[in-house]
Amino acid sequence: xxxxxxxxxAIKGLTKTFGGVRALDSADLTLLPGEVHGLLGTNGSGKSxxxxxxxxxxxxxxxxxxxxxRPVALPMxxxxxxxxGLAFVHQNLGLLPEATVLENLIAGDHERLNPWRINWRxxxxxxxxxxxxxxxxxxxxxxxxxxxxxxxxxxxxVRAADRVQEHRSHGVPGILVLDEPTPFLPQEDVRxxxxxxxxxxxxxxxxxxxxxxxxxxxxxxxxxxxxxxGKVIGTYETAATNRADLVEAIVGRAVAADRRVLALSPAxxxxxxxxxxxxxxxxxxLSVQPxxxxxxxGLIGAGHDEVPMLIAGARAASAGELSLNGRTYDLNxxxxxxxxxxxxxLIPADRQTAGIAPDLSLTENAVLPLLRGSLAINHRxxxxxxxxxxxxxxxxxxxxxxxxxxxxxxxxxxxxxxxWLQLExxxxxxxxxxxxxxxxxxQEIYDHLLALCAAGxxxxxxxxxxxxxxxxxxxxxxxxxxxxxxxxxxxxVTKAAIAKACYEVAEEHA
Amino acid sequence: xxxSDLSYQLERFGLVIVWLAFIALFxxxxxxxxxxxxxxSTIFGSEAVLVIVTLGLMIPLTAGDFDLSIAQIVTLxxxxxxxxxxRMDLPLVLVLPLGxxxxxxxxxxxxxxxxxxxVHSLIVTLGVGTFLHGITLWIGNSQTISGVSPILMExxxxxxxxxxxxxxxxxxxxxxxxWYMLSYTAFGQQLLFTGxxxxxxxxxxxxxxxxxxxxxxxxxxxxxxxGILYTGTTGSANPSSxxxxxxxxxxxxxxxxxxxxxxxxxxWGSVIAVYFLVTGINGLSVLGFRTFVQDLFYGGALVxxxxxxxxxxxxxxxxx
Numbered sequence: 001x002x003x004x005x006x007x008x009x010a011i012k013g014l015t016k017t018f019g020g021v022r023a024l025d026s027a028d029l030t031l032l033p034g035e036v037h038g039l040l041g042t043n044g045s046g047k048s049x050x051x052x053x054x055x056x057x058x059x060x061x062x063x064x065x066x067x068x069x070r071p072v073a074l075p076m077x078x079x080x081x082x083x084x085g086l087a088f089v090h091q092n093l094g095l096l097p098e099a100t101v102l103e104n105l106i107a108g109d110h111e112r113l114n115p116w117r118i119n120w121r122x123x124x125x126x127x128x129x130x131x132x133x134x135x136x137x138x139x140x141x142x143x144x145x146x147x148x149x150x151x152x153x154x155x156x157x158v159r160a161a162d163r164v165q166e167h168r169s170h171g172v173p174g175i176l177v178l179d180e181p182t183p184f185l186p187q188e189d190v191r192x193x194x195x196x197x198x199x200x201x202x203x204x205x206x207x208x209x210x211x212x213x214x215x216x217x218x219x220x221x222x223x224x225x226x227x228x229x230g231k232v233i234g235t236y237e238t239a240a241t242n243r244a245d246l247v248e249a250i251v252g253r254a255v256a257a258d259r260r261v262l263a264l265s266p267a268x269x270x271x272x273x274x275x276x277x278x279x280x281x282x283x284x285x286l287s288v289q290p291x292x293x294x295x296x297x298g299l300i301g302a303g304h305d306e307v308p309m310l311i312a313g314a315r316a317a318s319a320g321e322l323s324l325n326g327r328t329y330d331l332n333x334x335x336x337x338x339x340x341x342x343x344x345x346l347i348p349a350d351r352q353t354a355g356i357a358p359d360l361s362l363t364e365n366a367v368l369p370l371l372r373g374s375l376a377i378n379h380r381x382x383x384x385x386x387x388x389x390x391x392x393x394x395x396x397x398x399x400x401x402x403x404x405x406x407x408x409x410x411x412x413x414x415x416x417x418x419x420w421l422q423l424e425x426x427x428x429x430x431x432x433x434x435x436x437x438x439x440x441x442x443q444e445i446y447d448h449l450l451a452l453c454a455a456g457x458x459x460x461x462x463x464x465x466x467x468x469x470x471x472x473x474x475x476x477x478x479x480x481x482x483x484x485x486x487x488x489x490x491x492x493v494t495k496a497a498i499a500k501a502c503y504e505v506a507e508e509h510a
Numbered sequence: 511x512x513x514s515d516l517s518y519q520l521e522r523f524g525l526v527i528v529w530l531a532f533i534a535l536f537x538x539x540x541x542x543x544x545x546x547x548x549x550x551s552t553i554f555g556s557e558a559v560l561v562i563v564t565l566g567l568m569i570p571l572t573a574g575d576f577d578l579s580i581a582q583i584v585t586l587x588x589x590x591x592x593x594x595x596x597r598m599d600l601p602l603v604l605v606l607p608l609g610x611x612x613x614x615x616x617x618x619x620x621x622x623x624x625x626x627x628x629v630h631s632l633i634v635t636l637g638v639g640t641f642l643h644g645i646t647l648w649i650g651n652s653q654t655i656s657g658v659s660p661i662l663m664e665x666x667x668x669x670x671x672x673x674x675x676x677x678x679x680x681x682x683x684x685x686x687x688x689w690y691m692l693s694y695t696a697f698g699q700q701l702l703f704t705g706x707x708x709x710x711x712x713x714x715x716x717x718x719x720x721x722x723x724x725x726x727x728x729x730x731x732x733x734x735x736x737g738i739l740y741t742g743t744t745g746s747a748n749p750s751s752x753x754x755x756x757x758x759x760x761x762x763x764x765x766x767x768x769x770x771x772x773x774x775x776x777x778w779g780s781v782i783a784v785y786f787l788v789t790g791i792n793g794l795s796v797l798g799f800r801t802f803v804q805d806l807f808y809g810g811a812l813v814x815x816x817x818x819x820x821x822x823x824x825x826x827x828x829x830x
Contacts, residue, residue: 314713337715346713357707359773368703368714371696379693 006069008206014063023049025230038217038224039210043464046230087160091180102140150189173204183301194220212299251499276320278306282482288458295473296462304479305462308429312346313339345420349431355416358405366419389418410441430461466498525769529786536793544796555675564762566732568775573725574705575631579639580733585752586642587737589650592747596657617730621723656746666742685777764815
């Protein structure tokens with residue numbers, strides 16, 4: 001590739017700030033014709049912000065974009081990216097499972113279709129030709145729900161490629177952005193997908209390949225750009241780099257966070273889980289001792305986030321047993337009411353639908369678990385109880401009668417925490433407890449968790465925020481594809497070590 | 511709840527104010543026919559059935575489900591007890607509990623199909639309701655069955671307290687019971703969470719499926735009770751009677767959710783909404799408008815009510 005080549009995509013100085021945090025800090029990215037360009041980085045490195053700026057979802061604070069040497073005004077209006085020859089395949093693929101392959105293929109192809117009359121026969125013929133060109137064994141009349149996961153991924157990619165094929169408006173091949181298309185695919189299927197990607201680049205298509213899997217990036221890309229804390233750390237020729245360099249670039253020499261946990265003397269576990277299997281988890285065993293905060297983490301699709309849901313009975317495990325306080329529970333049969341009775345509390349990740357009922361008042365939200373079968377609710381007492389919770393957990397609100405929707409995310413989460421901790425649970429399970437929460441509220445939530453542990457309770461916290469674990473976890477289990485692959489303890493619990501363990505774990509698949 | 515600012519109080523009692531304004535308007539125009547105690551006592555007594563149907567409807571609505579079959583439960587139970595009493599000469603002490611049990615059974619069927627097959631209750635109860643209407647026509651041979659024991663009429667419409675038929679007091683009694691249930695029992699809160707925060711409720715140990723099932727059974731029982739009162743009001747059962755109850759009940763339930771406790775289905779709001787709607791129709795017909803005003807009024811009120819409640823919640827969203 002000579003110096004005179006005009007890049008397909010040139011991003012310069014892209015900056016985006018969310019509430020004082022720089023998600024992107026003057027990031028540059030250049031995509032050459034016909035190349036597969038890897039985009040690497042941990043959670044919060046700025047990968048997704050960059051993609052969302054390209055798709056028009058976020059408006060950048062600063063920065064320029066050029067496509068094929070022509071400047072493109074930012075923010076990109078939503079839905080306009082295809083006209084610039086830019087198409088996206090997100091992790092969820094964006095397919096409608098109940099519809100047929102053909103219906104999914106042409107959905108939203110406004111540029112080409114006559115909205116008043118769809119010639120289904122001609123469209124089916126066109127689809128067959130398209131699938132043959134890409135060596136895909138797909139039939140237009142198949143229902144997407146009946147396809148294998150890799151076939152769905154192929155369909156989503158071929159649809160995106162088709163949309164920008166011949167770059168309809170400019171007469172040049174399109175640009176595809178593949179955002180984590182592989183984490184739920186088995187190895188042999190990933191190979192099949194890569195073969196498809198190479199055939200696309202052979203036709204001149206340029207691809208941005210977003211992934212957390214270094215091996216995949218080494219295998220399929222020509223160059224890779226690594227982001228960390230919103231900054232571009234570097235762009236590397238794949239052939240001239242190796243796994244260790246990339247891991248180092250991704251993880252960096254992180255500044256140590258302010259670790260807030262004290263050493264713990266070994267004790268008998270308060271809770272033990274054996275043989276836990278779910279949608280991703282396979283035969284996992286773990287235990288936690290009184291006063292301990294156990295962190296669970298992993299990359300996307302690792303399954304660590306399934307653990308709290310399954311232990312709390314929020315979803316039925318396909319198998320598994322929990323021992324708590326000398327009693328044994330079958331996690332296949334556990335219901336939320338059973339786990340509450342056992343002294344377990346779950347703080348779910350999805351605050352808006354699983355944490356609080358936004359329409360209902362703070363009091364109604366806070367006292368629901370206290371009501372049991374009451375036939376004479378004492379509203380005055382409940383309001384007092386709620387006021388206590390609000391004071392203890394510093395929930396800022398004008399009154400206990402305010403609808404929960406009117407609170408900020410941090411205050412909502414403190415309310416959820418208060419609702420559960422007032423029951424004095426023995427085991428608290430958290431899933432991404434600080435998502436979308438400001439720094440101050442985070443610290444307060446940590447304070448409460450540490451206080452709970454000081455009082456002899458135990459905490460299991462699933463999160464993909466490594467820094468959080470460095471601050472509050474005594475011990476961290478790193479998951480990969482449904483299994484525990486590493487354990488970090490005490491002083492080894494650092495952001496860098498966790499990130500390293502996550503990425504090294506992924507290497508074992510090579 | 512404890513907001514005391516004027517606009518909130520106006521919102522709470524807006525419907526009451528409009529109702530009083532209607533009464534004043536019609537009273538001024540037709541003081542001799544409209545503004546008489548006999549006119550009002552007739553309204554209060556005869557619309558007790560509609561009040562009870564509205565109260566019944568409100569329970570599954572609170573839990574996030576629709577019961578479109580409730581009006582046909584009214585008709586079927588009305589027809590069944592008329593046949594059992596007038597044709598088969600069974601005693602009322604047997605017939606009335608059977609009627610209530612029939613309503614409960616239909617509620618159970620609605621709930622079981624909705625929950626077991628995970629179908630939307632709107633579709634299930636639409637089908638069940640039409641099916642029930644078929645049964646009503648079948649068992650009653652598409653005819654009005656009369657000759658029901660006068661004791662039933664005695665205890666529904668003939669007995670009066672302060673000049674108002676006793677049926678009105680039954681409706682008020684039920685409104686008190688339901689108000690207490692929704693406001694002061696754990697079950698009421700569970701209904702509310704099942705409707706407004708189902709996943710939160712489930713994770714807090716609320717057996718949301720059981721709550722929804724009970725809600726259907728309660729609306730079935732209330733529909734059956736309304737059916738008994740209907741038979742008692744006229745002394746007969748008419749196979750198409752309930753058909754005209756569904757829309758007014760929906761209109762009243764949604765209109766009721768814009769007052770007293772704005773944003774929630776609530777029994778006092780429902781009672782006020784029923785009498786507001788009926789007063790409007792009664793007044794317009796006293797003024798000489800013909801029967802089409804019923805459809806204009808009920809239909810218009812339903813649409814208006816959902817628009818208002820959307821505006822109310824939209825304003826809250828913007829307040830974030």
